[in-house]
Amino acid sequence: MGSPRLVGLINAVLLPSPTALFWAASDLLRSGTLFRHVSASIERVLVGFALASAVGLTLGVVLGWFRTLSDFVKPLVEALRPIPPIAWTPLAILWFGVGNAPSYFLVFIGAVFPVFVSTYSAVRNIERTQINAALCLGATPTMLIWDVLIPGALPMIFPGLRIALGVGWMCVVAAELIAAQSGLGYMIQQSRLLLQTQFVLTGMIVIGIIGFVMNAVMTAIERRLVPWQESSKGT
Amino acid sequence: MTQLRVDHVSKDFALRGRADVLRVLEDVSLDICEGELIVLLGPSGCGKSTLLNIIAGFLQPTMGQVLHEDIPVSKPDRRRTVVFQDYALFPWMTLEKNVEFGLKAQGIAPAERTRIARSFLALVKLRGFEDHYPYEVSGGMKQRAAIARALAPDPDILLMDEPFGALDAQTRVLLQEELVRIVAATNRTVVFVTHSIDEAVFLADRIVVMSSHPGKIRSIHKVALPRPRTAETRSLPNFINLTQELWDSLKPQWHDEGANAVRSQHST
Incomplete structure (x- = not known):
């Protein structure tokens, strides 16, 4: 007890040094392990996010437009929304077993609400005169949705999509800690069991970097798709 | 009558x-x-x-x-088309696309739409601004574009x-x-x-x-x-x-x- 060597040893396990992390990362890269786990996680988050976007956008546009319908459905949505995605994990495993499906589902649960809420309020907030303008110009229902409601709502929908992707990314890692045989979450969990903290930390850092890149990509897409937004504020 | x-x-x-x-x-x-x-x-x-x-x-x-x-x-x-006080142009469309809106609703082919839209933009003296977004032009020009948009569907x-x-x-x-x-x-x-x-x-x-x-x-x-x-x-x-x-x-x-x-x- 109290020997400096022993203290040094314990610290190295609990919190590995930067050099240890560097070697751990290069090991993981060289063996292809990191790539395998990263692509598994990214695939899951993209599938879940795509499902969440499809459902969230549709539901948001429909409920934003049909007010009477929204009076019935919105309370149900609002009651489901506060349940943390993690709390769905046991059910997800029971329903979908162990594989990709529970991860898809948990990402979906995490991502669908931000998409829905932003789309819903965006559609509600579209200027009445713009809708009237479209109607008097003879807009068909298809044009009203695709050329007016959706682009009109996009500036408000995009922040929702960005948040949703971030939440989805957190959810996939959480899901993999428990309910998967691959992915960054799984890698972290396995490394913990083997007390390989250098891999745990490497995994965490990679999660952070990928989350950052995803956000940057979404922001770039947003600039491309909403070019009128930046300078049109207030007009 | x-x-x-x-x-x-x-x-x-x-x-x-x-x-x-x-x-x-x-x-x-x-x-x-x-x-x-x-x-x-x-x-x-x-x-x-x-x-x-x-x-x-x-x-x-x-x-x-x-x-x-x-x-x-x-x-x-x-x-019966309408010109509004606040223009109500679609900010996500260029002026030309705004004018084309009512023509698209009638199912007119894209090339023909462009031709008609350009002639109405010329009528309201907005030639050269076809590809501008509404936020890039003045209030008076916005309202000219809105008039062109309202006239285009005849x-x-x-x-x-x-x-x-x-x-x-x-x-x-x-x-x-x-x-x-x-x-x-x-x-x-x-x-x-x-x-x-x-x-x-x-x-x-x-x-x-x-x-x-x-x-x-x-x-x-x-x-x-x-x-x-x-x-x-x-x-x-x-x-x-x-x-x-x-x-x-x-x-x-x-x-x-x-x-x-x-x-x-x-x-x-």
Whole structure:
């Protein structure tokens, strides 16, 4: 007890040094392990996010437009929304077993609400005169949705999509800690069991970097798709 | 011949949290002929914008009906397009795409749409700005684009709801002259809402003066001024006399309305 060597040893396990992390990362890269786990996680988050976007956008546009319908459905949505995605994990495993499906589902649960809420309020907030303008110009229902409601709502929908992707990314890692045989979450969990903290930390850092890149990509897409937004504020 | 008939139209609005209703229009009847430029003039609260919205089909009258070529108006359609005070251009579309909107709705092929849109943008003197977004151009240019957009689907009637109200005085005068030229070039029926007496006299074939609480037609004035109307029109004796006459008849109302505004401020 109290020997400096022993203290040094314990610290190295609990919190590995930067050099240890560097070697751990290069090991993981060289063996292809990191790539395998990263692509598994990214695939899951993209599938879940795509499902969440499809459902969230549709539901948001429909409920934003049909007010009477929204009076019935919105309370149900609002009651489901506060349940943390993690709390769905046991059910997800029971329903979908162990594989990709529970991860898809948990990402979906995490991502669908931000998409829905932003789309819903965006559609509600579209200027009445713009809708009237479209109607008097003879807009068909298809044009009203695709050329007016959706682009009109996009500036408000995009922040929702960005948040949703971030939440989805957190959810996939959480899901993999428990309910998967691959992915960054799984890698972290396995490394913990083997007390390989250098891999745990490497995994965490990679999660952070990928989350950052995803956000940057979404922001770039947003600039491309909403070019009128930046300078049109207030007009 | 009569193109649009407003037939004993009344409109009530429900008041939030109260059993009674607010009567905004009471028994308004008006016949509008093809090619005529009608101005609805009156203080705010006289229901002139409500009447325009009913003609457009955005609102349904509580009583009476609007007939467009003898067929009751039940919803908006492209034979009656609207120019709004706040332009209501689609900010996510270039000016050209905005003008193309009504043409696309009719299923016209893209190349033809572009051709028509460009010719209307040229008509409102926006050649060279086809690929600009609305936020990149001035208020006056936005409103020109909105006029082009409303004309492109070839409507019978152009409905204009205080279209120049948000513009500065100089731009306003210029656009009034432009509008007169454009209307002459396209030979369209126009219903134009304003609270500016000058604007009404300069533009109108007939001025429908409305009074408020509830909105009613108070008098109708034929404007005996020659066309084409130009900057010189404003110095003709007829212009000055009619402007003065309208001022005198509307002044007491504006007075009342000022008093009402003060009263309603106190009551809230």
